[in-house]
Amino acid sequence: MKSMRRADRQMVREEATELLKRGEYGVLSTLDSLNQPYGVPLSYAYADNSIYIHCANEGTKLDNIKSNSNVCFTVVGNTNILPDKFTTEYESVIVFGKGIIVSGNDKAKGLREIIKKYSPEFIKEGEEYIERAMDKTTVVKIEIEDFSGKHRS
């Protein structure tokens, strides 16, 4: 990753990791075979230096990942518009990595991590949900190659 132009806004690694853990959603940027970028918002879970997302078994983001596995995943945390300062306080993390369609244990792990994050009170029902959803769901694991966080406050 290139060094950040505004080093004064760079987050320490722990802060960026913490934002990746708690972010409500992220935007997955992929690339189609005609070099058109495509950014789609998705729920996700962060675990073991990877990001797990899930989706239907077909769609643009899967087509794109199959033709080019380079992806970017962007998470924004708290924001605060300061109208009189003509600026916004924000915190964000940008992740670069490879998108890999996973199966078997890796797929189940991805779905479990997503349920742990969004439905922590429904783990048992979540296991039943995973069983029902397994065949009609695709899980993509983004193996993180680099990430950096930025904040302005």
Add this chain to the structure above:
Amino acid sequence: MKSMRRADRQMVREEATELLKRGEYGVLSTLDSLNQPYGVPLSYAYADNSIYIHCANEGTKLDNIKSNSNVCFTVVGNTNILPDKFTTEYESVIVFGKGIIVSGNDKAKGLREIIKKYSPEFIKEGEEYIERAMDKTTVVKIEIEDFSGKHRS
């Protein structure tokens, strides 16, 4: 744009336009010369079928736009996690277009639209801000080629 897989979730055009107008920020997806996607969150204004963003005079997104003007801009509105349903209600718009670095009147218009959106109580101070910021700011106009909105509720 490809037709949406889940047509039942497609927003009517007016709804998508309305979300583009009120969205707090968007993620700009661009592509570097090595075909690595890059998604960065940005304040923006929507006007005249274009999206205006502003930034410093150098940086990754400008390098990318100069090498490939195809961009995607993704705006997310309200979201609502439904833990017991293992899903999230959301509304989002995905825009495809060309990123063009603008100057002169177009540049001033872009900055004015951004101030009108985020600092509506500070239009006069905003004009002074524009005068001071003009030389150290770059404005990118995204000429919209296509967009579509999606909601799940």
